[in-house]
Amino acid sequence: KMPWVKGKHHLTEAYAWFLARWAKRLSWQEVASAFHTTWGHVFSSVEMAVDWGRKHRDLSGIEAIGVDEIQWQRGHRYLTLVYRIDRSCRRLLWIGKERKVKTLLGFFRWFGKKRTASLQYICSDMWKPYLKVIARKAGNALHILDRFHIMAHMSKAIDEVRAKETKELKEQGLEPVLTRSRWLLLKRPENLTE
Known part of the structure; x- marks a missing residue:
């Protein structure tokens, strides 16, 4: 041998x-x-x-996890990913087929009640099924929403408000000063130029 x-x-x-x-x-x-x-x-x-x-793999001491999805193959086919995002260690923990409530529930079943209770932070996007499951299974953990998705919602809201205000200004016969002002509204005050 x-x-x-x-x-x-x-x-x-x-x-x-x-x-x-x-x-x-x-x-x-x-x-x-x-x-x-x-x-x-x-x-x-x-x-x-x-x-x-x-x-x-050692699953002890996990305090922070991230939940996200990736699209695979063609069409709307997703995999749910759960990964450890502690400061000392970042690694993939679990992959589930689809992006559904039962998928994330499957992760928490696999992870166990004791480990789930020790979670302090969970980061995810704003997808409602994820929000519901995380609130139900890990309500004690601080739920941090993904910055990318928050900024996407904020950007959409700014565009809707600008369009509405521009329409109202035109109807009142005033100059639509908000036209082409998106980046002006998003800039920090200290970065504004004349």
Whole structure:
């Protein structure tokens, strides 16, 4: 028995870890081409690394998590991602199919009541099903809304108010001074020029 090979694999353990590390930086096909191996060997190397990581991950001491979704394939198909965002450690914790209430409930079931109770911060976007589940399952944690989504809502509100005010000014026969003033309204006062 050779100590550097596990089971009946075609790759040594060190080479599999080497390929898995490169697969974090490049596509799996590029890794296979660069190191004269097959896509299947790269896949099995990544699979080995993921299995090792799942067996050895430590879920204790998690105080902050982020919840987000990504679109995959075509159409409106989403994956729900939950990741650890503590200051000392940032890593993906869980992936769920779809972007539904039951998906996020599945995360909290997997995560457990004790760990959920120890959460201090949860960051998510403003999607209502996420808001409901987080309020119900982790009501003690401070729920921080994603800045990107807040700014998108604010920008939309500014545009709606400007359009409404411009229309009213035109109806009153006054000059529509708010036309083309979006960036003027968004600038900091100290950055304004004449």
